Amino acid sequence: MANVISDETMEYVGILAKLELTGEEKENARKDLEKMLDYVDKLNELDVSGVEPMSHIFPVNNVFREDEVTNGDGSKDTMANAPAQKDNQFIVPKTIG
Amino acid sequence: MAKEYETVIGLEVHVELATKTKIFCGCSTAFGGAPNTHTCPVCTGMPGSLPVLNKKVLEYAVAVGLATNCDITRYSKFDRKNYFYPDNPQNYQISQLYLPICRNGHVDIDTAGGKKQIRIHEIHMEEDAGKLIHDEWNDTSLVDYNRSGVPLIEIVSEPDMRSADEVIAYLEKLRMTIQYLGASDCKLNEGSMRADVNLSVREVGSQKLGTRTEMKNINSFKAIQHAIEGERQRQIEELEEGREVIQETRRWDDNKESSRPMRSKEDAQDYRYFPDPDLTPIVISDEFLAKIKSQEPEMQDAKIARYQKEFDLPEYDAQIITSVKKMADFFEDTVALGANPKKVSNWLMGETMRLQKEKGMDQDQIPFSPENLASLIALTEDGSINSSVAKEVFEQVFADDVDPKQYVEEHGLKSMNDEGALRGIVEEKIAANPKAVEDYRGGKKKAIGAIVGQVMKETKGKADPGTVNKLIKEILG
Ligand SMILES: [Zn+2]
Numbered sequence: 001m002a003n004v005i006s007d008e009t010m011e012y013v014g015i016l017a018k019l020e021l022t023g024e025e026k027e028n029a030r031k032d033l034e035k036m037l038d039y040v041d042k043l044n045e046l047d048v049s050g051v052e053p054m055s056h057i058f059p060v061n062n063v064f065r066e067d068e069v070t071n072g073d074g075s076k077d078t079m080a081n082a083p084a085q086k087d088n089q090f091i092v093p094k095t096i097g
Numbered sequence: 098m099a100k101e102y103e104t105v106i107g108l109e110v111h112v113e114l115a116t117k118t119k120i121f122c123g124c125s126t127a128f129g130g131a132p133n134t135h136t137c138p139v140c141t142g143m144p145g146s147l148p149v150l151n152k153k154v155l156e157y158a159v160a161v162g163l164a165t166n167c168d169i170t171r172y173s174k175f176d177r178k179n180y181f182y183p184d185n186p187q188n189y190q191i192s193q194l195y196l197p198i199c200r201n202g203h204v205d206i207d208t209a210g211g212k213k214q215i216r217i218h219e220i221h222m223e224e225d226a227g228k229l230i231h232d233e234w235n236d237t238s239l240v241d242y243n244r245s246g247v248p249l250i251e252i253v254s255e256p257d258m259r260s261a262d263e264v265i266a267y268l269e270k271l272r273m274t275i276q277y278l279g280a281s282d283c284k285l286n287e288g289s290m291r292a293d294v295n296l297s298v299r300e301v302g303s304q305k306l307g308t309r310t311e312m313k314n315i316n317s318f319k320a321i322q323h324a325i326e327g328e329r330q331r332q333i334e335e336l337e338e339g340r341e342v343i344q345e346t347r348r349w350d351d352n353k354e355s356s357r358p359m360r361s362k363e364d365a366q367d368y369r370y371f372p373d374p375d376l377t378p379i380v381i382s383d384e385f386l387a388k389i390k391s392q393e394p395e396m397q398d399a400k401i402a403r404y405q406k407e408f409d410l411p412e413y414d415a416q417i418i419t420s421v422k423k424m425a426d427f428f429e430d431t432v433a434l435g436a437n438p439k440k441v442s443n444w445l446m447g448e449t450m451r452l453q454k455e456k457g458m459d460q461d462q463i464p465f466s467p468e469n470l471a472s473l474i475a476l477t478e479d480g481s482i483n484s485s486v487a488k489e490v491f492e493q494v495f496a497d498d499v500d501p502k503q504y505v506e507e508h509g510l511k512s513m514n515d516e517g518a519l520r521g522i523v524e525e526k527i528a529a530n531p532k533a534v535e536d537y538r539g540g541k542k543k544a545i546g547a548i549v550g551q552v553m554k555e556t557k558g559k560a561d562p563g564t565v566n567k568l569i570k571e572i573l574g
Contacts, residue, residue, distance in 0.1 A: 016367060018181050055174045055372040061380045067116050067153035070123030075133040078141050078242065086232065088132040089239035092183040095229055 003037035005030050100337075101301040104329045105309075106264055106294060107256035110271060111249050112281045113225065113289040114157045120224050120248035121148030121191065121376075132241040140224075140246030142187030148375050150175075154248040155198070155379065157280040158222050159389045161250060162199030164274050164396070165217050171381045173198045175222075175373040183240050184226040192251075194370045197221035198379070204274070206266040215267050216255040225249050250280075256295065256306065261325040265318050268292060276422045277396050282461070285316050294324060297342070298332045307332070308342040312356055315349045324349045328356060400425055408438035417446050423461040430467035436474045444470060448488065452495050465498040473501040485558055486510050512561045516568060519552070519560055523568045526551045537573060545569050 010030055014021055021029060075088055084091040119126055122139035138146035162169050173196045177189040202217035225247040230239045252271060258264050272283040272290060283290040292315055297307035312328060315321050332342050347356040395403070397419045404415035419425045424445060431441045453460060473494060477487045482505055490510065493499045505511055513519055526548050527534060536544035545566070552565045 016179075016369070056374065056377055058377070060377045063149055063377045064152035064155070065123065065149045067118050067151050068123065069118050069125045071125070071135075071137045073134045074124065074137045075131070077138075078133050078136040081141070081143075086235075086239060088134075089230070089241050090133075090183070091232070091235075092229075092238050092240055094231065094236055095183060095238045 003034045003041070005033055005037070102298045102329070102333050102336075103301045103303075104259055104325070105256045105297050105299060105306060106258040106260075106325065107309075108252075108254045108258070108264065108267065109293040109295070109311075110252045110254075110268065111291040111293075112161075112252065112271075112275055112283060114154055114248040114250060115279060115281050116151055116153045116157070116248055118151055119246035120151050120154050120222070121246055124246065126247050130243050132239075133243060135243040136245070140186075141242050142185075148191065148373075150376060150379070151248060154222055156389060157248075157278070158198050158220060158250050159381070159386070160278045160393065161252070161275055161280055162202060162220050163386075163390060164278055164393065165199075165202040165204050165220070165252070165271075167199035167202030167217060167220060169381055169386060170196055170198055170200060172196065173379040173381070175376045176370045177373050178368040178370055180368055182226070183238065184229050184245070186227065186242060186245060190224060190226065191373055191376070192223035192370075193221035195372070204267065204270050206263065206270050208263055208266060213257075213263065215257045215263075215270075218253045218255050220250050220252045223249050223251060256297075256309075261322045264292075264294070264321060264325060268318070268321070273397055273420070273422075277394055279394070279422075284459075285318065288316065291316065292321060294321065294328075296325060296328050296332070298329055298336070307336075308344050310342065310344065311346045312349050313346060313359070314351075316351070320349060320351050323354055324356060327354065331356075397425075404438075408432065410438055410442055414439070414442040414446060418442055421460040423463065427463050427467055431470050431474075434467055434471035436471040437478065440474045440478075441470065444474070444491065448491050449495070452492070464496075465494045469494050469498055469501055476501055476505060480561065481505065481511055483512050483558070483561055486512070489558075510559060513556050513559050513564075516564060519556075519564060520568055520572075522552055522555050522560075523548070523565060524572060526555070527569065527572060534573060545573075 010026055013033075014026075079085055079088060079090075082090045116126060118124060119135075119140055122137050124135045124137050124140055127135065139148050159169055173193065175191050176194045178192045178194070179189045181188055197219040199220035200218070202220070203214050204217065205212050205214055207213075225244050227240050227242040227245040230241070232239050254267065258267060268285075268290075275281050275283050281289055285291070294312045294315060295309050296312065297309035299305065299307040310328065310332070312324050315324050328347070335342050343358075346359045348359050349356045400419045401412065401415040404410040404418065405412055410418075418428050428438075428441055428445060432438050449463065450460065452458075453462065458464075473487060473490060476482045476490075477484065482490065486505075490499075490501050490504055493504055494501055530548050530551070533544045533547045548569055549562060549565050552560055553562065
């Protein structure tokens, strides 16, 4: 049951992931994604009725922290990651709204 | 005959929770910090950082859920909502899609037609985004992540509202409830409460919902009113002219008083949610629920009833005083100091609210202490000062929280009740006003007002008007 991913889907996934792929990259990605879907199909053959969906890999619940300020001024470290900055803020291309 | 239309409205209300720290890290949520000073690897989405849920966020969310009659989800978890935008450094927002913390609630609102129930579909916990500012000079945008990771709850209603009035009543109800719980200050104008309005129209009698639009960026009750009326008209015009309403997100522009569609690129509604593997599931125990329930404060309706019963306050007063939680707290604190409840209510509803309005302050800003109001009331009750002096002193209490007793002494404002001291001045003024005396004796009882006025003037308002009146009548026989 080989999955086939259409050109439109490849285009759409590219937009969502903000990736611009060359023709060759796109073909490789398509093959990879098709294999993944085939694998999911394989998993779907299993009967999992009555099995709760797993949302966390460890059997741990309720990990909380108290509402106490533990961090000081982090701006120096944060801004060290900025490719461009002004007045201690990240400069990004203009956004609307 | 023209068709009649009905407006169908549902709300998504974001409320910023009043925690000291962010939802998943120990950064401060304090307002007004210099850009990016309240940031760390967690709230700026650095690879390898580990978010841990702030317990207080869960407690507030459950408290709001209980107060709005929701079922609390006993097994809840967080999901990632994926999208790219510069205010979102992780490229996903941590939110709850599959198992939100609260579901199936409702609140009752008062409408022109009586009580109405507005159902709540769900309440979920999530994180706020950073702030983008447009840099006019360079035509770029600047990002400050101080707000990134500030805890929010989103309260999603069912499409149960039919008018702007109902929407406002619903928002007021939520605001009051949440303020009473102390979970948020819910200020629309400061963004700690934000409403997105989902609106559609349909012909009266139709059961089918029309195509809805979502309006964002509405930050005052007035704007909500205008946005709802404007969007209703726009949709009706589309339908009347044979066009279709397009499902889209529209941005409300408060200055232009109109909405326009947001760019479709911003609006790609494919968020590919999946469970967040960094955060553990939340299991709510009976003990946890019982604890939150036991902490629920007395809510407004209960206070209104109690104020009437316990303090003999008129219902009108009780309603006004309790409409702001801080005002109600202040009232109770002042009464606890022994002040007469009706007098306290009068000072709060009268002079306090007048001065707040005059100075452009919010009703929860009471700039003086219950002790000083109680002391001022005591001075009026034992006759130490008369009512016009009391107003003057109150202005000082309001402005600088002065100790009224000390202020009255320092400025020599004590009432002159001493008949001996007043008698001389009264006699002098009677002698200086033969015309008023003659009129009074001729039957015009009001004529002595002129003499009272002159005595008050002479004593700089400190004379007790009652005593002065009594003396004049006594002397004139
Ligand atoms: Zn942080």
